[in-house]
Amino acid sequence: MPEGPSIVILKEAVQQFSNRKVLAFSGNSKQVDFGAFTGKKVTAFASWGKHFLICFPHATLRIHFMLFGSYRINEEKETPPRLQFRFTNGTLSFYACSVKVITTPLDEVYDWSADVMNPAWDAGKAIKKLKARDTMLVCDALLDQDIFAGVGNIIKNEVLYRTGIHPLSTVGHIPLPKLKALVKQAVVYSFDFLKWKKAFTLKQHWQVHTKSTCPVHHTALKKTYPGKTKRRTFYCEQCQELYS
DNA sequence: AGTAGTGTTCGGCC
DNA sequence: TGGCCGAACACTAC
Numbered sequence: 001m002p003e004g005p006s007i008v009i010l011k012e013a014v015q016q017f018s019n020r021k022v023l024a025f026s027g028n029s030k031q032v033d034f035g036a037f038t039g040k041k042v043t044a045f046a047s048w049g050k051h052f053l054i055c056f057p058h059a060t061l062r063i064h065f066m067l068f069g070s071y072r073i074n075e076e077k078e079t080p081p082r083l084q085f086r087f088t089n090g091t092l093s094f095y096a097c098s099v100k101v102i103t104t105p106l107d108e109v110y111d112w113s114a115d116v117m118n119p120a121w122d123a124g125k126a127i128k129k130l131k132a133r134d135t136m137l138v139c140d141a142l143l144d145q146d147i148f149a150g151v152g153n154i155i156k157n158e159v160l161y162r163t164g165i166h167p168l169s170t171v172g173h174i175p176l177p178k179l180k181a182l183v184k185q186a187v188v189y190s191f192d193f194l195k196w197k198k199a200f201t202l203k204q205h206w207q208v209h210t211k212s213t214c215p216v217h218h219t220a221l222k223k224t225y226p227g228k229t230k231r232r233t234f235y236c237e238q239c240q241e242l243y244s
Numbered sequence: 245a246g247t248a249g250t251g252t253t254c255g256g257c258c
Numbered sequence: 259t260g261g262c263c264g265a266a267c268a269c270t271a272c
Contacts, residue, residue: 002250050251066251068269079269096268098252143251152250209250228262232249 002065004117004150005194007047013073014045017087024086029099032061032083048110048118049149053102060102069097115149116190126183127176134172138182140227141171148186153231155193157209159185160235166242167233168226173243208234 025038037056046053046060054061061083063069070077074090081093102109113122129147130136142148142156151159160167163181165174174182196202207215214221214236221234 006250064252066253066267067249068251068267070269098267145252154250231251 002050002067002069003152003155003190003193004047004049004115005190005197007050007052007065007150008117008194009197010052010071011045011047014092016089017042017085017092018045019043020087020089022085023088025084027081027083027094029082031099031101033101037061046106048112048115049145050152051110053106055106058103060106062100062102063094064098064100066096066098070095071097114146116187117150117194121187123180123183123187126186127179130171130179130183134170136171137167137227138165138169138171138174139167139231139233140229142182142186143229143231150190151186154206154209155186155189156231157234158207159189160233160240161208162189164240166237166240167224167235169241169243175243178243208236210234214239 019041021039021041022037023039025034027034036059040056040058042054043057044055046055050064052063052065054063063083065071072093072095076093077095079095081095082097082099083094085092112118112120113125115121126147130141133141133144133147136144138160139156142151142159143153145151159182162185163178165178165182171179192205193202196205203210208221211221211234213219217236217238219236219238221236224233225231226233
């Protein structure tokens, strides 16, 4: 569920409830005053990176699925929903997710140009942010939501392989053309992810993530937990150059 | 059938 | 102060 493209899929799947009035609203979230949203109309569904946003005239509900969150449309799960909306044309339920109420205008909360899937995405700003973090390891930089909102661990591994950059490379030592390729592919792979996920073929397109051999050299891939983020990292020592 | 992970926040410690 | 680390959260595919 969690990476940016999956949130875009969710946003598209719930459009049937856009501009609909909430007939009933319940759940086990402690963050939400359910009465404050009952009878209100959903003005829009939006997203920023891995954040899913349900907009109302007076406030926005921010949903983050973390590792285990899920949702159902016109279906029920056994587990109690964190949030459950009933509309005239169906129900929308969220499970095991983090929920927050946002009352500040969204443009003040979110820098839309940092979201790799947003039309406002600004590659130049991403390059500037990377240059300002010159001692950071690239494996950590790709997971930094202030730079690449929406990028998760799968996208990280695949983008590093595509661009031939070793995960332990230091951002400040990566040549500018390579850095530009990295920023470019963070977006390109995210949209590939979206396309493949919709077609239920995402996993079969993975080149290194969860894999044990390099698709080019047929030699063993490395699997480590590097950097500050210590997330599972798959890479090929022959294909991916170390800049340090 | 047990394990590990598409993620983030928080509190404690040094 | 601030960086680092582990725990917590809570589900399910492999």
